Amino acid sequence: MVTGLNFPTREFSDGTNKVVHGEALSYLKSIPDNSVDLIFADPPYNIGKDFDGLTENWDEEHFLNWCYQWIDECYRILAPNGTFYLMNSTENMPFLDIWCRKSFFVRSRIVWSYDSSGVQAKKYFGSMYEPILMLTKNEKNYTFNADDILVEAKTGSKRKLIDYRKNPPQPYNTKKVPGNVWDFARVRFKMDEYENHPTQKPESLLERIILASSNVGDTVLDPFSGSFTTGSVAIKNNRKFIGIEVNEEYLKIGLRRLNIPSDYTEEELAKNKKRKTKNLSKRVREVSEATIKQASLI
Incomplete structure (x- = not known):
């Protein structure tokens, strides 16, 4: 929740795609009604992260009230057959879910599940997933390209079982639409897509969302663009993109990734890749320990 910053909103465009340096709620108010086909929003979670000098640590009531305002703006600008995907923390999502149900239809409650090699909680069960709401304006009329996101059906493709419920019996399908638990690895330092952003989302996750809920030529909006993964994937798949970002360092990531003048x-x-953690990798630790040991023997 970054509001009231004293800098003018700036827009950068290549004629088709647009990157905006500005505060999300303020800029959303300038977007026409029913003009965006797909919205993906991954806002601050208000759990104390430092976004290159902008630390999220706000009163819960004010934070939620701010969220409710920009969510309502997203509803206004979303096309009648459009879809809105909303991510947030496990702590905040119950409040946002209840608010969204006042205007949207909840099509799916998705769990993005991932593993972690980092330090985990020792006095409770640590969080290993992030929730995503799939929301639509219309209960039945919305874009969903099932054939574009099919995944392997293990029963059909590996076990080669026969479905005897059909007449005549037939092998199970080898492909299926994904369920609502998504297993995508988090972005690691050695990956080509890695950017200097503390909460970067993987391209594979955004590709599933964009292919499923938009068509070629549609407009995709990300009000909290961060590492601009949404924009990068949208443009690669021939969608138009509007991205809003308040942090200038992240804005520059977007301009480079999207090749915007x-x-x-x-x-x-x-x-210039920087690690999100100060912890040394296993290989570096082993080299350092060997160097120290060798020096002690001299």
């Missing part, structure tokens, strides 16, 4: 220099936009 700007007044920044090539050096200012250059990719």
